Structure formats: C-alpha cells, structure tokens
Amino acid sequence: MPNxxxxxxxxxSDDNEGTPGAEGSAVLRQxxxxxFMAAFPxxxxxxxxxxxxxxxxxxxxSSLASVALAPPTLVVCIRTASPTLQALLDQGQFxxxxxxxxxxxxxxxxxxxxxxxxxxxxxxxxxxxxxxxLIAAAHAIADCxxxxxxxxxxxxxxxxxxxxxxxxxxxxxxxxxxxxxxGWSDAASAPQPAAITPAPPVPPVLPxxxxxxxxx
Numbered sequence: 001m002p003n004x005x006x007x008x009x010x011x012x013s014d015d016n017e018g019t020p021g022a023e024g025s026a027v028l029r030q031x032x033x034x035x036f037m038a039a040f041p042x043x044x045x046x047x048x049x050x051x052x053x054x055x056x057x058x059x060x061x062s063s064l065a066s067v068a069l070a071p072p073t074l075v076v077c078i079r080t081a082s083p084t085l086q087a088l089l090d091q092g093q094f095x096x097x098x099x100x101x102x103x104x105x106x107x108x109x110x111x112x113x114x115x116x117x118x119x120x121x122x123x124x125x126x127x128x129x130x131x132x133x134l135i136a137a138a139h140a141i142a143d144c145x146x147x148x149x150x151x152x153x154x155x156x157x158x159x160x161x162x163x164x165x166x167x168x169x170x171x172x173x174x175x176x177x178x179x180x181x182x183g184w185s186d187a188a189s190a191p192q193p194a195a196i197t198p199a200p201p202v203p204p205v206l207p208x209x210x211x212x213x214x215x216x
Contacts, residue, residue: 041177046097046110046138047076048123048131049088056118056132057084060111062176063155064096072162073147080156088131089149094160095131096142100171101183103137107174128164139171 048058063077076096078085088094099107109117122136130143144160151157175182 038177038179041175041182044099044103044107044174044176044181045076046099046106046134047078047084047088047094048097048134049084049091049094050125050131051083051087052090056123057087058110058117058132059084059113060107067159072165073159074142074144074162075157075159077155077157080151080154085156085158088158089146092146093130094144094146094158095129095133096144096162097134097138098140099134099137099174100139100168101174101185103134103174104181106134106137107176107181130163133166138168139173140165140167142166 042062045061045064046058047061048056051057059078059082061076061078065075067073067075074096106121109120114120118132121134123132123134125132128143130145133141142162143164144162146158146160148159149156150159172183172185
C-alpha cells in the first residue's frame with residue numbers, strides 16, 4: 001500500500017473528519033489511508049528513468065520495500081497515471097535514489113512535478129546505469145530492472161531486480177513522516193532510554209523463634 005509521500009501527504013478533507021473515539025482518537029467516516037500511513041515514517045527516494053526520447057523522468061517516492069534477497073528484488077508503488085511510471089515500464093529499468101538528510105529541497109522539487117527539475121539538480125548517467133543518478137542528493141543508489149508490474153486501484157506496484165547498488169556510508173538518510181521531514185542524525189542522537197536495573201532478589205522470610213512452621 002502506498003506510503004504518504006511528501007507530495008501526496010495532505011490532511012484529510014472536511015468530508016472525512018470523523019467523531020472522537022476512545023481516548024480522544026478520531027474515527028473516520030470514510031477510510032482514508034493517508035493519515036494512517038503518515039504515522040509510519042520512512043526514508044525518501046527519487047525514482048528516475050529515461051523516456052523513449054532519452055529525456056530524464058523522475059518523481060519522489062516513499063513507498064518502497066525489499067521483497068527478496070535472492071534474487072535481490074524490491075518493489076516501488078507509483079501513481080498509475082504518472083508519466084514517469086509509463087517511461088520506466090517502456091524502458092524496463094529505473095534507478096532508485098535514496099536521499100540523504102540534506103536533500104529536502106530535492107525531495108520537494110521532484111514531488112512538485114516541475115518540468116525543469118533535472119535542470120535544477122545535479123545528475124549523471126554512468127555507464128550501465130538504469131536511470132539518472134542524483135549524485136549530489138543521494139546517499140545510496142540502486143540500478144533496477146523491471147520484473148513485474150501489478151496495477152491495483154490508483155497505483156501500480158513495480159517489482160524490480162537490483163543489478164548494482166552504490167552506497168555512501170558517510171551520508172545519513174532523510175526521513176519523512178507526520179507530514180514533515182527529519183534527519184537520521186537528529187533521530188539517532190536522541191537520548192536512549194535508561195537501562196532498567198533488575199530489582200535485587202528478596203531474601204526468604206524465616207520464621208522467628210517460637211513461631212509455628214509450615215509442615216510439608
């Protein structure tokens with residue numbers, strides 16, 4: 001099920017506002033998964049590919065998951081009406097760029113649908129790449145070949161096998177949830193909960209002198 005990516009994560013409309021439930025929670029009259037998925041923070045990626053005229057295409061996506069390690073397979077969920085989806089299905093390949101924590105502007109840019117987004121960000125197409133590499137914004141990049149696409153509702157799940165993975169260990173991931181960004185460095189620097197020290201064992205209570213014992 002698609003996660004609430006930055007460009008799709010919007011508050012529910014007034015028509016979907018429900019009545020208070022137990023402990024102050026809200027029960028929606030109509031099922032809207034956006035508030036639910038907004039409560040599930042994730043990393044942020046940009047899916048990139050080339051169309052039939054070798055023009056770069058791309059969009060921001062936070063709906064992705066690993067499927068299998070052998071073969072190395074992942075799945076991304078993309079809006080079915082997206083031109084980027086059509087291009088990557090036609091080409092049969094794409095690059096998955098995981099954004100680092102200083103790439104919020106890149107996430108917003110590729111979520112905006114701006115026609116000049118590739119002119120406003122640094123990218124390369126290395127030999128053997130499956131799509132443009134956002135070298136200035138990504139901390140990890142996977143070159144992928146489409147294996148299968150399954151349309152469901154308004155999105156299409158694209159299963160793909162990764163042929164090459166590039167990782168920059170020094171960079172930290174960008175996170176997104178609850179309709180805002182966060183950096184992994186900030187999350188990792190939060191104080192850890194104090195370790196719970198086990199209580200010392202309670203010594204057995206011996207009967208005092210003259211007290212009646214328990215016969216077993």
